[in-house]
Amino acid sequence: MKKEGHDAPARKYRYNCPSQRHGPIFMTDRTHKAVALISGGLDSMLAAKVILDQGIHVEGINFFTGFCVEGHTHAIRKRDQAKPKRNNALWVAERLGIKLHIIDIIEEYKDVVINPRHGYGANLNPCLDCKIFMVGKARQWMMENGFDFIITGEVIGQRPKSQRKDTMPVVARESGADDRLLRPLCARNLPPTLPEREGWVDRERLHGFSGRTRKPQMELAKRLGLEDYAQPAGGCCFLTDENYSRKLADLWRARGEKRYELDDIMLLKVGRHIRPRPHFKLIVAREEGEGRFLQGYKNRYPHLQTVSHGGPLTLVDGRPSPQDMELAARIVARYSQGRNAETVEVKTVYGGEEGLLAVTPLKPHEIPPEWML
Amino acid sequence: MDAVSRIVVDARGLLCPLPVIRLQDAVKNLPPDTEVELIGTDPGVMQDIPAWCRINGHRILESRSDGNQYHIKLKTGR
Numbered sequence: 001m002k003k004e005g006h007d008a009p010a011r012k013y014r015y016n017c018p019s020q021r022h023g024p025i026f027m028t029d030r031t032h033k034a035v036a037l038i039s040g041g042l043d044s045m046l047a048a049k050v051i052l053d054q055g056i057h058v059e060g061i062n063f064f065t066g067f068c069v070e071g072h073t074h075a076i077r078k079r080d081q082a083k084p085k086r087n088n089a090l091w092v093a094e095r096l097g098i099k100l101h102i103i104d105i106i107e108e109y110k111d112v113v114i115n116p117r118h119g120y121g122a123n124l125n126p127c128l129d130c131k132i133f134m135v136g137k138a139r140q141w142m143m144e145n146g147f148d149f150i151i152t153g154e155v156i157g158q159r160p161k162s163q164r165k166d167t168m169p170v171v172a173r174e175s176g177a178d179d180r181l182l183r184p185l186c187a188r189n190l191p192p193t194l195p196e197r198e199g200w201v202d203r204e205r206l207h208g209f210s211g212r213t214r215k216p217q218m219e220l221a222k223r224l225g226l227e228d229y230a231q232p233a234g235g236c237c238f239l240t241d242e243n244y245s246r247k248l249a250d251l252w253r254a255r256g257e258k259r260y261e262l263d264d265i266m267l268l269k270v271g272r273h274i275r276p277r278p279h280f281k282l283i284v285a286r287e288e289g290e291g292r293f294l295q296g297y298k299n300r301y302p303h304l305q306t307v308s309h310g311g312p313l314t315l316v317d318g319r320p321s322p323q324d325m326e327l328a329a330r331i332v333a334r335y336s337q338g339r340n341a342e343t344v345e346v347k348t349v350y351g352g353e354e355g356l357l358a359v360t361p362l363k364p365h366e367i368p369p370e371w372m373l
Numbered sequence: 374m375d376a377v378s379r380i381v382v383d384a385r386g387l388l389c390p391l392p393v394i395r396l397q398d399a400v401k402n403l404p405p406d407t408e409v410e411l412i413g414t415d416p417g418v419m420q421d422i423p424a425w426c427r428i429n430g431h432r433i434l435e436s437r438s439d440g441n442q443y444h445i446k447l448k449t450g451r
């Protein structure tokens with residue numbers, strides 16, 4: 001039977017660099033294919049570029065977990081923002097001239113966030129389990145599409161929990177990728193992988209970066225002409241964010257179990273979250289962009305809107321009683337332009353029924369700090 | 374022929390990058406030169422879909438917005 005993809009045997013050739021700038025390169029008689037995990041940040045872009053420059057066919061893969069910083073923010077951004085937010089993973093792929101496959105892993109990823117076998121990082125970020133899961137998915141994609149190996153932008157010591165010398169083999173082993181997982185930025189600090197041993201890539205032209213410093217990456221970016229890279233603040237996902245994690249922990253506490261839907265985790269990204277009672281919370285838009293974002297959810301949630309004064313759209317998550325709705329209206333009035341008025345009229349929509357409440361806005365000292373999530 | 378080879382991807386109510394993912398899945402097994410129209414409500418589609426098309430060799434035929442909806446027509450490549 002004819003073997004295809006990563007099972008096909010390849011013959012090796014020795015190639016001596018005429019300029020003698022580097023030692024011999026071993027080349028094979030077919031182009032090997034690598035799938036690169038592309039986050040949209042600098043490291044994964046550099047890793048892909050280093051391998052591309054060795055004549056390997058590279059395609060990118062990007063996973064959408066629902067927690068990603070990328071993408072969704074389009075919906076929240078202000079319309080008048082001078083520079084529209086781009087999807088950095090798409091931008092990186094375009095910059096490198098490679099295809100990018102964006103994979104929806106929202107459902108499967110829940111188990112990673114809810115039950116991480118290796119625990120959480122500083123916040124609710126299950127980085128090690130996440131890496132293992134994503135590399136495992138990339139491995140599956142590699143096999144289905146006849147690719148030969150996987151590359152990531154990991155650097156030893158770059159992140160205290162998930163990118164350490166002792167966690168590198170854990171990711172390789174538990175993902176099932178084993179020695180088909182190549183980290184071009186720190187490969188020379190690790191045992192040679194299959195693509196290196198087989199001569200598909202030249203180990204000499206890989207890197208030995210380590211530690212938290214970003215300097216070697218910046219220098220390499222400069223050398224490769226990739227200085228206009230993206231610098232996403234706060235890592236690849238919201239789970240590393242302290243405020244976000246606190247709101248997620250609150251959600252789980254309120255529900256009495258670790259469970260979430262996509263809507264829940266999207267809504268944790270926007271608005272002021274206020275929990276005046278254990279069984280309900282309010283999500284108050286802080287500016288126009290958030291208001292537009294929440295508009296998209298208002299048919300699925302009870303909501304309030306001030307009518308006598310300008311004010312933010314507010315969603316209610318939970319099961320508020322009629323008294324609770326009145327308290328909610330007083331809080332909403334507090335964040336409206338009528339905050340100093342005697343009475344503010346608030347429209348309520350709950351269970352398909354509309355109501356109108358005339359309420360006195362709460363005073364700032366009547367909102368205890370512990371309500372604010 | 375034209376009626377058969379025109380596909381509509383309804384991505385209304387989805388936030389980026391989900392519209393890209395839905396389009397990608399719809400286009401995956403389509404032959405070249407198939408016309409596809411994506412309808413979305415996230416303004417991000419106006420930037421992300423053309424970028425995705427450039428990367429993957431598809432050609433944008435038209436993109437327009439009518440109020441709160443965005444329509445992008447493309448022709449599949451290779």
Ligand code: SF4
Nearest residue numbers: 125126127130236237
């Ligand atoms: S920051 Fe988020 S996406 Fe990145 S490895 Fe950690 S959990 Fe995964």
